[in-house]
Amino acid sequence: MEPQSPQDTQRSPTWTDDFGTPAGAGRAGAWAAVGAPALVLGASYVGFGAFVHQSGLTFFQGVASSITGWALPGQIALIEIFAAGGSLLAAAIAVGLANARLMPMVVTLMPILREGEAAPSPRLIHYLSAHFIALTGWAIAMQRCPDMTPGQRLPFFLGFTLVIWFSTLFCTALGFYLVEILPPTVTLGLVFLNPLYFMLLFTIDIVRRDRRWALLIGVVLGPVLHMITPEWGLLITGLGGGTLAFLITQYDRRRGKS
Amino acid sequence: MTVSAWWFLLVGALVTYGWRAAGVALSGKIDPNSALMRWVACVAYALLAGLIARLIVAPQGALGDTALWMRLSSAGVALLVYFIFRRSIVLGVTAGALWLVAVTTLVGA
Numbered sequence: 001m002e003p004q005s006p007q008d009t010q011r012s013p014t015w016t017d018d019f020g021t022p023a024g025a026g027r028a029g030a031w032a033a034v035g036a037p038a039l040v041l042g043a044s045y046v047g048f049g050a051f052v053h054q055s056g057l058t059f060f061q062g063v064a065s066s067i068t069g070w071a072l073p074g075q076i077a078l079i080e081i082f083a084a085g086g087s088l089l090a091a092a093i094a095v096g097l098a099n100a101r102l103m104p105m106v107v108t109l110m111p112i113l114r115e116g117e118a119a120p121s122p123r124l125i126h127y128l129s130a131h132f133i134a135l136t137g138w139a140i141a142m143q144r145c146p147d148m149t150p151g152q153r154l155p156f157f158l159g160f161t162l163v164i165w166f167s168t169l170f171c172t173a174l175g176f177y178l179v180e181i182l183p184p185t186v187t188l189g190l191v192f193l194n195p196l197y198f199m200l201l202f203t204i205d206i207v208r209r210d211r212r213w214a215l216l217i218g219v220v221l222g223p224v225l226h227m228i229t230p231e232w233g234l235l236i237t238g239l240g241g242g243t244l245a246f247l248i249t250q251y252d253r254r255r256g257k258s
Numbered sequence: 259m260t261v262s263a264w265w266f267l268l269v270g271a272l273v274t275y276g277w278r279a280a281g282v283a284l285s286g287k288i289d290p291n292s293a294l295m296r297w298v299a300c301v302a303y304a305l306l307a308g309l310i311a312r313l314i315v316a317p318q319g320a321l322g323d324t325a326l327w328m329r330l331s332s333a334g335v336a337l338l339v340y341f342i343f344r345r346s347i348v349l350g351v352t353a354g355a356l357w358l359v360a361v362t363t364l365v366g367a
Contacts, residue, residue: 040347040348043351054318054319054320054321055318055319056263056319057263058263061263061264061267064267065267065270065271068267068270068271068274068275069267069270069271069274069275070274071274073306073309074270074273074274075270076309076313077305077306077309078266078267078270080309080312080313080318081266082263082266083318083319084318087261088261088265088266088269091266091269091270092269092270092273094305094309095269095270095273095274096273096276096277097301097302097305098302098305098306098309099273099274099277099302100277100298100301100302101298101299101302102274102277102278102281103277103278103280103281103284103298104281104290104295104298104299105281105290106277106278106280106281106282106285107281107284107285107286107288107290108285108290110281110282110285110286111285111286114285122282122283122285126282127279127282130275130278130279130281130282131275131278133278133281183363184320185359185362185363186359187320188320188321188324188358188359188362189355189356189358189359190355191317191319191320191321192321192329192332192354192355192358193351193355194313195310195313195314195317195333196332196333196336196350196351196354196355197347197351198306198310199310199314199333199336199337200336200337200340200347200350200351201347202303202306202307202310203337203340204345205303210296210299211299211300211303213300214299214300214301214303214304214307215303215304215307216307217304217307218303218304218305218306218307218308218311219307219308219310219311220311221304221308222307222308222309222310222311222312222315223308223311223312223315223316225308226308226312226315226316227316233308233312234305234308234309234312235305237304237305237308238301238302238304238305238308239301241304241305241308242297242300242301242302242303242304242305243297243300243301245300245303245304246296246297246300246301249296249300250293
């Protein structure tokens with residue numbers, strides 16, 4: 001069969017996913033989230049809810065954190081610094097540094113979600129959708145959306161992330177409630193879920209050259225600087241340790257190329 | 259004087275959404291793989307690695323009342339099970355958490 005236009009030869013072979021309508025794409029995204037993604041992230045948020053309870057915050061404050069500040073590492077940093085008696089400024093900077101990687105994530109995903117749009121500048125829907133860009137949804141969308149028909153990508157992404165977002169809200173509440181009915185030792189296990197989870201995630205990343213030094217230096221500096229200055233230790237670990245790691249990684253890259 | 263947790267939550271939400279909004283505004287205009295962005299990633303990973311280490315070595319609240327060896331052995335069990343069972347994060351985390359529950363129940367926190 002002869003291609004109808006130059007566009008057809010370019011497009012039809014690459015876009016293998018077509019859900020028919022934007023609503024169909026939204027439903028497909030929602031179904032893709034049910035199961036492993038919602039369960040794994042849900043367990044982390046049960047741990048977060050228990051952590052919120054142990055840190056002396058209220059039920060509504062815990063759920064509000066997951067509604068408005070949705071991105072687990074930053075949420076944990078915020079609650080930890082509050083519980084440790086840190087200042088508002090220290091908390092703001094730490095959350096800012098912990099969540100700074102959201103910006104380049106949005107920068108890479110937005111053009112994929114918006115492909116084929118006539119309007120050059122982002123609209124309200126894009127600014128609203130950006131609230132739901134966090135690690136799990138971002139990774140799935142980066143993987144699957146480039147194969148989808150434009151116009152169905154944003155609905156797929158929103159269907160996926162709204163399901164995991166609502167499940168994390170429910171799980172935050174569940175974790176908080178479980179602390180009140182479970183024995184104290186079981187609660188300790190729940191609160192410890194996230195430190196263990198992130199430790200294993202980072203263990204995987206140690207093999208990545210671009211992250212290895214930042215992780216190793218951070219692990220050592222975090223507790224050491226905490227003993228010297230509990231208030232600013234974390235920020236110095238991030239800025240100082242991160243910069244040192246960046247310089248080592250740059251040096252590695254240059255040596256690797258020549 | 260203590261600042262209400264609500265102020266912390268408000269500031270955290272503004273800072274977090276600020277990065278996302280900046281990402282929308284800057285998409286297509288900056289290179290996400292530039293040296294500046296790689297530095298941002300390094301700072302974030304160093305801070306998070308430090309935070310996780312601090313949560314294990316020097317946690318606040320009830321976890322802080324447990325002995326250090328209990329938390330370290332829990333992390334060790336998680337790592338061990340993770341590597342034995344073909345790098346399963348779910349099994350590793352579950353085993354480490356159960357270990358902590360077991361030792362705090364048996365030995366007392």
